[in-house]
Amino acid sequence: MQQKRVNAVVISQAHEVSYQPHDMTWEETQALVKVERGGICGSDIHYFLHGRAGMSILKAPMVLGHELIGRVEYAPAGSGLAAGQPVAVNPSFPCRRCSLCHEGKANLCRAMRFMGSAQFFPHVNGGFAEYVAVQPEQCIPYDPQADPRAIAFAEPLAVCIHAVRQAGDLVGKKVLVTGAGPIGCLVIAAARAAGAAHITATDLSERCRSLALEMGADAAVDPRDEALTAGWASDGGVYDVSMEASGAPAAIASMVAYTRPGGTIIQLGMGVPEIAYPVGSLLVKELVLKGSFRFNGEFETAVRWLESKRIDPLPLLSAEMPMREAAPALALAADKGRAAKVQLTF
Known part of the structure; x- marks a missing residue:
């Protein structure tokens, strides 16, 4: 020693x-x-x-x-x-x-x-x-x-690649990402690299929404704008995969409404330890809810993606x-x- x-x-x-x-x-x-x-x-x-x-x-x-x-x-x-x-x-x-x-x-x-x-x-x-x-x-x-x-x-990107892997095949999927901080934005980039067809980001900050668009989102919305979000819950939800990266209780609960029946929710934002959660809606829509914690074998993948400029x-x-x-x-x-x-x- x-x-x-x-x-x-x-x-x-x-x-x-x-x-x-x-x-x-x-x-x-x-x-x-x-x-x-x-x-x-x-x-x-x-x-x-x-x-x-x-x-x-x-x-x-x-x-x-x-x-x-x-x-x-x-x-x-x-x-x-x-x-x-x-x-x-x-x-x-x-x-x-x-x-x-x-x-x-x-x-x-x-x-x-x-x-x-x-x-x-x-x-x-x-x-x-x-x-x-x-x-x-x-x-x-x-x-x-x-x-x-x-x-x-590399480390935060590895976290995001792991979250995308948790979501399964994203090719052709419609994806919602709530929270456009560094993790949310890297999730957007990783989901785009994994073949997502359309990605919507939400964040309260105009600056973060602008970054989300720069990192590959097709749309970036203030979640308080009900005129824009009202249709997201129609017909049981419109997103195939919802990825929650903010940790905000309101965002976490909204995932259930916005995700289509049979869809998948990935929780990677860490917020308060406990929230009120719409379990009934989760159940009747047969949604898959998965946590995503750190990374497992994706670190070297992240280095290679950055090295090759697959993600900027x-x-x-x-x-x-x-x-x-x-x-x-x-x-x-x-x-x-x-x-x-x-x-x-x-």
């Missing part, structure tokens, strides 16, 4: 973010990656604003960040990696021993060690640091000619800021009126 003192973006229980020295331990069987940039995720924002992300509550200072790219500084023998190689870092590390892992459902592993997560205590530190130590298999090499700003979207995420990139300015960067990322995705750089 070795120790390396690095500068990192650390959040305290009081939600205070600072750029400070941090003692990182690593083993020679791990790869050491010099971090070059990382995207600020919604969970980072929740820790910053509320000291928690869903059911994960900060109990001690923790290094934030899990949307990372960098270059290999040290590669263990036999890892297939090479010093200087550009890599995207998969932030998930399942136990590989439990029944869920053996069933090919590693994203549901109850012992998952996910970077920058306060789910367990001690918390799992993230990668907003000068260096990060990870298992070699977490490092996905990419073409050095690819745009690193785009490759840094750069319309979502609102700002690039140095890691030393992490606190104002988080504040900017939290302002939906001004920013979609903010990336921190070294």
Whole structure:
């Protein structure tokens, strides 16, 4: 076991973010990656604003960040990696021993060690640091000619590709996406790449609706505009697949009305823990309701799609800021009126 003192973006229980020295331990069987940039995720924002992300509550200072790219500084023998190689870092590390892992459902592993997560205590530190130590298999090499700003979207895009896979065959389907933040917009792009025939997006923000159109939506609607949404529930619903990416209770409940009988609803937005839900309508329409959590094997697919420019995420990139300015960067990322995705750089 070795120790390396690095500068990192650390959040305290009081939600205070600072750029400070941090003692990182690593083993020679791990790869050491010099971090070059990382995207600020919604969970980072929740820790910053509320000291928690869903059911994960900060109990001690923790290094934030899990949307990372960098270059290999040290590669263990036999890892297939090479010093200087550009890599995207998969932030998930399942136990590989439990029944869920053996069933090919590693994203549901109850012992998952996910970077920058306060789910367990001690918390799992993230990668907003000068260096990060990870298992070699977490490092996905990419073409050095690819745009690193785009490759840094690999983790959120993997989440969205997984959601699209949960929905099944989208070829020729009519799709509704509620919530046009970074995840909703990447879901739109992934659904378009998967063959969806028509995609409608909803969001309260005019800025987000504009981005949804830029990312591939055929229409972008304010859900409060009843003149536009009234017909969506006609004949039992008009959408083959509805993908809920906002976490807003009203949006979650509306999915049942807008999805056609026999259709599919994918829930990937995290909102309040409990809501009133129209179970009766779900039942009589025989709708399929599926959750979509993180990703399971889609991370490398996301890297390849970004590498080949099958998906261009750069319309979502609102700002690039140095890691030393992490606190104002988080504040900017939290302002939906001004920013979609903010990336921190070294």
